[in-house]
Amino acid sequence: MVSGAAVIAVTYGLARYGYGLYLPQFRAAFGLSPGAAGAIAAGGYVGYCGAAVVASRLVGGGRARRALWAAGGSAALGSILVAAAWDGASLATGALIAGSGAGAATPALVAAVAHTIPLPDQPRAQGLVNGGTGAGVVGGGLLVLSVPEAWRWSWAGFAVVSLLVTACADRRTRWRSVPEGPAGRGGTDPDERALAPRLGRPLVAALLAGAGCAGVWTFARDLMTADGGLPPAVTGLLWCLLGAAGLLGGLSGVLVRRVGLRVAWRTTVLAAAAGTVLLGALPGAVVPAAIALACFGSAFVALSGVLLAWGAQRVPAAAAGATAVLFIGLTVGQAVGAVALGVLSEAAGTLTAFLAAGTLLVVSAAAAERRQGR
Template sequence: MNANKLILAGLPMIAVTYGLSRFSYGLMLPYINEAINMTQSTSGIISSMSYVAYCIAIVAAMMFSGRVTSRLMLMAAGLLSIIGLGVISVSLTPIGLGAGIFLAGMSTGLSSPPYASIVNATVEAREQNQANAWINSGTSIGTAFTGAIVIMMVDSWRETYVIFMVIAMVVLAANYKVLPHKSTIEKKRSAGFVKQEWKQSLQLILASLLLGISSAAYWTFSRDFIVNLEGVPAYLGDWLWIIIGLSGLLGGTAGIFINWFGIGSAFRLSVVTLSTASLLLGSSPGSPVVGFLSPFLFGSSYVFITGVLIVWGVSVFRTNPSIGLGLPFLMLALGQAAGSIFSGIVAGSFGYHTLFLAASVIGYATIIFKYQSQ
């Protein structure tokens, strides 16, 4: 399959499942709280539902990669996104909201591994790193689009989620037409080889887990923090998600950077940049410069580092790209699920300044992990 054609189908699907279905919650939170009054702890728990659902779905995606075609899995992801967004739009209680967030979160877990399998099976080897990175950058497109829609719709969050649902329908229809009907079912591998791959994945697992914990604070509470600061221009809160999303397009260059400098250098650069974004937000949140620089660093480095984790995982699990992508994303989501709850507790007890400083320390700590080539 032509790499560009696959990117044109995969990038919008990732934009819908990640940007619109999953990460939009943090942006909508101030408006949702006006209609469904929630404590910070409750907001954190609901956010964690998305990550828990993601974990369940991505495990299912890895388990069924040998039985179900990638195309069928992606159709299921699109349907769950549509249903989840619809439920969110009509939610009147935290329970209903949590249910919608959960369903939308499942769509995210089912969407990423299948694309890695399709890329591995249909795209030329020299183009695979870049194809995976650009499809993954759909997260940034979805995030930027979410931010732009919210500015135009002001606080009409229910109508915004209806718009997201319609977009998800269109993207699902496009993928239904474009994706290959055959192949991309993983084959069984020898137990010895698989055992060696799992052994080499230990540092990848730990790095992904800690990065999930670190990034959860930013995704869930960064905008709520900024919009409630006294003396901070309103436009900083309005443009936060757009800055994160647009800067995330730089993350699409992860494949090129890795091809030039290697996975290890790419990982270290992205860890430092991601952690510095939280450090700046926690130390000088009222500065207009920080108000632009922090989300720029976070958006570009988050998409970049997820691209690095994809390439790292696929390079370790050479015989099973679904696990290669699914495993680090699973650990990232587990970290984000725990991190969302932890963030809500820390923010409620010690304030947002302490939360983002703690998140930066956890992020910097992951630099000790190193890529091990086969």
Template sequence: MSPALRIGAVGFGLIAICYGLARFAFGLFLPQIDADLGLGSSLAGIISGGSFAGYCIAILVSAALTQRFGARAVATLAALVAGIGMAGIALAPNPILLAVSVLVAGASTGLASPPMAAAVVAAVREERQDATNTTINAGTSVGVAVSGPIALAMAGQWRLAFGAFAVLAFALGVSAASLLPQTPTQSRWPRTLPRFDRAMLHLIAATFLTGAASTALWSFGSQLVAQRLTWGAAASAALWSVIGAGGIVGAMAGKLVARSGLENVHTTFLAVMALSIFAVGSELVPAPVALAGGGLFGAAYVTLTGVYLIWGVRLLPDRPATGLTIAFLMLAVGQTAGAPLFGWLLAALGSNASTAVFAGIAILAASLGKFHRLLPASRKTQHVSCPVAGP
């Protein structure tokens, strides 16, 4: 098996499990978890925010760990952390232990991306790196898409589902330890901070707001659609499947940016995200449209993560990993703040008002994409390809 195929397959599985299952599946099963543990919307939002907080913590250390211990060790650690977190969710007897487990599971996503990027650079021929990275990047959407049918097949048995997900994560850890390369390691890590100029602050604000807006559906989409459709667990499973399927469109982000420009793609897909949030959650929109809204959301979210990756790298062309990390970290910080806020608004004001507010947050983020005029010409025109999945 060629290095590209081996690393692509392991990376695809790792991203699918860490992002699609360990991080985002909590929102899919939230109605059943809420019914069993009596969380309520506000507490559910706080716990969901813990998953994004776990990502924030982990991504700050993952690149350093990869440089110090190598891609194989950190990727294996990511799979094991995902498995431990999801096993904890399956066994959690109360909201406190559930919250801790959700945070641990969410941390696996922050650990996963840097080692896979390092493995591709170290072991895959340059002409095959883009294809390998594209394969890995597709893991998020596929992981989200398959979690829906799994939930439907298990008839809402969320503990059994997370137990099965944990077993998959541990098996993937064994594969990572066996198949990934041990990349070169270094004992020192750069300590200088990038320059936080006006353009960088625009990126930080836009990614924060986009991350916050996205939690309306990542954390509460399943609950919203279950309230509007009378399909029981099938409604949540269907929503997750169409979100994942829509996300496959995000693989075209690089081509869209090359054709239409970063600013146009950014503005357009934030408008699509705003529309999708309103379509899924607002009672003013016909209920059958909710699933179409889920597909639009998946396409918008994955495309926007690609946009922010390119934006971050263009801002710091001499430190691309740092630009990527800043963009993805601020998305997760926004998600950490957005989930509790949406939960509180949902409990206090209902779905119409809460989805309208969060659709407005997405529109506000679109207004912060006027960054090209802030960049020198050399930073506007640099071309980059998207490596691995974002938050």
């Protein structure tokens, strides 16, 4: 669980969401407009989707270990390219490859937990591993506070850490080489298209939630710096708070058991909506911004954990495949949301863009299950 959470921390919290953390530096170095910044973020999300499809097929063929190394290797390669970027195009290439590492990490670690953790403990373990995102975001925020201008060296460090934690997770997992067919424990359906019809409602919910969450993950720090006028040290601390709150989201498995899927989904996405709107309305006020980011951070990690449970409930014999489909849906939503919100921000202002993001999250709450599944 610890090594798996470390892989999630690096691939998600640093290599993927680190782009939003360092967006003020990237905009200063390469002269990016909000629209261009959103398009680059969308490229990373597209890479995530492609990697998730490939990784879920590797897992389905009994090659989950290769999927894990695809995750760590992609995060490392993309981070090196970001560290060496010389213009906007090279930055976009690096962000795309770095973001794809997270796409491979989730299916690989779903399988790793299924191979290694006893069945009764797997839901809690999946939630705690998924909560590693918050630890990575905290680490990135502390790094910005320590060396705010050394972003190239920071991304080079992300690459080294990616390889180290991947090796550690590999050593700690009891890999099985047999194919993970639809009946296998933690297995995945070899054809994601066959799973999609059985995941209609959660897939729609994931798309809408992803589009709404793109506002904070892509533009939050830049918003607080440029529009709110907060100094970099303060925004770095607030980013750490976002990540620390995300650690609480690792308890999503407990939340689902206590209140059921429907209430858990609605609670988490509405909390994310509240945080998004509050930050958009008061980006220059430290206390409201802190409350907004804490609310959003815990809610985002929790809602992604609820999606894990939701997919497993809908297709219990293909949990890894269902996870891949739903997380691809979440990420497609983030890609579309990053582009659309960037364009909307240029045309109508950031407050309007963040209000639109909050509205999408509220709409996604309506897609919750009609019955109270636990």
